[in-house]
Amino acid sequence: MAYSLKSFEYFEPSTIEEATRLLSTYQPKAKVIAAGVDLISRMRHRKIEPQYVVSLMNIPGLTDIENDEESLRFGSMTTLMSLELLLKGDKTYAALYEAIHNLSSVQVKNTATLVGNLCVATPASDMSSALCALNAKLKIAGTSGERIVPIDEFYLDVGKTVLQPDEIVTQVIVPRPGSHSGNAFYNLLRVKCDVAKVNVSVSLTLDNDRCQEVRIALGAVAPTIVRAKQAEEKLLKSNPFDEKAIVEAAQTASTEVKPITDIRSTAEYRQEMVKVLVKRALEKAWTRARE
Amino acid sequence: MGEQRITLNVNGRDYDISIEPDMVLADVLREKLDLTGTKVSCREGECGACTILMDGKACLSCLTLAVQAQGKKIVTIEGLAEKGQLHPIQKAFINHGAIQCGYCTPGMIMSAKALLDENPNPTPDEVKTALSGNLCRCTGYVKIVDAVMAAADDMKRGENK
Numbered sequence: 001m002a003y004s005l006k007s008f009e010y011f012e013p014s015t016i017e018e019a020t021r022l023l024s025t026y027q028p029k030a031k032v033i034a035a036g037v038d039l040i041s042r043m044r045h046r047k048i049e050p051q052y053v054v055s056l057m058n059i060p061g062l063t064d065i066e067n068d069e070e071s072l073r074f075g076s077m078t079t080l081m082s083l084e085l086l087l088k089g090d091k092t093y094a095a096l097y098e099a100i101h102n103l104s105s106v107q108v109k110n111t112a113t114l115v116g117n118l119c120v121a122t123p124a125s126d127m128s129s130a131l132c133a134l135n136a137k138l139k140i141a142g143t144s145g146e147r148i149v150p151i152d153e154f155y156l157d158v159g160k161t162v163l164q165p166d167e168i169v170t171q172v173i174v175p176r177p178g179s180h181s182g183n184a185f186y187n188l189l190r191v192k193c194d195v196a197k198v199n200v201s202v203s204l205t206l207d208n209d210r211c212q213e214v215r216i217a218l219g220a221v222a223p224t225i226v227r228a229k230q231a232e233e234k235l236l237k238s239n240p241f242d243e244k245a246i247v248e249a250a251q252t253a254s255t256e257v258k259p260i261t262d263i264r265s266t267a268e269y270r271q272e273m274v275k276v277l278v279k280r281a282l283e284k285a286w287t288r289a290r291e
Numbered sequence: 292m293g294e295q296r297i298t299l300n301v302n303g304r305d306y307d308i309s310i311e312p313d314m315v316l317a318d319v320l321r322e323k324l325d326l327t328g329t330k331v332s333c334r335e336g337e338c339g340a341c342t343i344l345m346d347g348k349a350c351l352s353c354l355t356l357a358v359q360a361q362g363k364k365i366v367t368i369e370g371l372a373e374k375g376q377l378h379p380i381q382k383a384f385i386n387h388g389a390i391q392c393g394y395c396t397p398g399m400i401m402s403a404k405a406l407l408d409e410n411p412n413p414t415p416d417e418v419k420t421a422l423s424g425n426l427c428r429c430t431g432y433v434k435i436v437d438a439v440m441a442a443a444d445d446m447k448r449g450e451n452k
């Protein structure tokens with residue numbers, strides 16, 4: 001295994017406009033680097049061989065975090081650790097906190113960015129799963145302007161997003177769940193530092209004894225993060241929303257996904273675990289919504 | 292594609308060096324600055340052997356471009372001893388048998404240092420969490436946790452002297 005990286009030219013733009021211009025000039029041979037935790041490893045394995053590397057490190061404002069009544073908004077250079085510390089002890093965005101808290105390496109969390117995690121576009125991303133349940137949106141800047149993409153529409157395939165070669169994600173916007181809402185995250189790993197066999201994130205809002213809104217996001221069961229829409233449908237129709245409805249929805253979720261067998265798990269086991277984790281996550285979110 | 296001049300602040304000293312931008316910090320520390328105390332093992336972020344401090348936080352020097360470490364205060368294991376005296380964490384590792392082959396030790400100690408600088412009174416669970424990104428093939432971890440707890444006590448006593 002080579003231990004050095006192939007040589008490249010390095011840029012450290014100081015504005016978003018300059019960064020997108022560099023990417024546009026040097027596409028398709030240019031790549032954005034945030035902390036580099038994922039990119040450097042892929043470059044060393046010769047899976048990506050950019051000739052131009054554009055760092056976002058020196059662009060002011062990209063580490064800003066705002067958390068108010070409307071939403072949680074953070075810039076794309078925000079580290080996992082700053083979010084973990086911010087969200088600790090606050091159940092509003094519990095699913096996101098739990099997804100980050102589960103990542104066991106302090107060193108990775110100290111530098112790695114949440115947006116870097118999203119842009120890798122692995123179907124097993126715990127962060128994409130949590131943010132999908134929380135209905136997050138991504139602010140994206142390119143040479144022709146800005147757009148906002150819901151995370152549901154961000155992924156195209158394994159390792160593929162809707163980002164154009166000149167585009168960067170600048171901010172994540174997570175709408176603040178209203179009253180009577182709860183959310184939760186669970187994943188299943190062989191050992192604590194492994195990649196998830198399955199992850200599940202759930203967010204719901206209650207209206208007395210009915211479920212008014214619900215999003216169930218599943219990771220590592222398809223080429224991208226997916227929602228268990230049939231299960232969600234069942235929960236919205238359930239009257240009353242209760243333990244029985246949760247058990248049925250978990251069963252539905254496990255049959256509506258079509259995972260594959262790979263080195264981490266078999267398709268059958270993944271389906272079975274979707275059932276278990278969806279049930280747990282719904283129960284936890286339900287409890288939180290009533291607290 | 293050509294070397295680039297950069298300045299790295301390591302253990303309180305500014306180093307002006309010329310490097311290829313494709314060099315990771317661990318290699319620059321070891322090969323350009325001869326600071327070979329920082330170890331490299333997996334280069335994947337899994338083992339923590341390459342842990343150093345950047346602005347007081349434990350970070351992986353194997354997955355950080357050296358050019359991106361400019362303007363940060365970097366501390367390596369070589370920066371801990373003062374006036375020929377080992378740092379209390381280093382002493383505690385020796386006294387508690389928390390070192391066997393020693394390959395994980397610089398990284399473990401840097402993670403422990405980041406923890407104790409921020410939280411001088413950790414519980415054993417907090418020590419375990421802080422060290423969860425550092426693997427040790429030899430010791431079985433118990434003595435490492437003991438050493439960090441003992442170092443915390445030593446450092447408090449040192450301050451009260």
Ligand SMILES: Cc1cc2nc3c(=O)[nH]c(=O)nc-3n(C[C@H](O)[C@H](O)[C@H](O)COP(=O)(O)OP(=O)(O)OC[C@H]3O[C@@H](n4cnc5c(N)ncnc54)[C@H](O)[C@@H]3O)c2cc1C
Nearest residue numbers: 032034035036037038039112113116117119126168169336
């Ligand atoms: C030991 C270890 C354990 C891990 N455990 C987990 C885990 O439990 N769960 C989990 O979900 N993940 C886990 N990860 C993955 C980790 O969270 C990501 O690798 C990391 O967050 C990537 O962030 P980065 O800032 O280093 O991105 P980089 O490596 O800098 O970039 C990653 C990719 O995103 C692109 N990119 C980065 N920022 C932008 C932007 N603003 N706009 C457009 N493109 C961009 C880059 O071009 C690159 O392709 C783990 C990683 C390691 C090494």
Ligand code: FES
Nearest residue numbers: 332333334339353
């Ligand atoms: S060498 Fe850096 S984490 Fe293993």
Ligand code: FES
Nearest residue numbers: 391395427428429
């Ligand atoms: S002492 Fe040998 S790896 Fe830890």
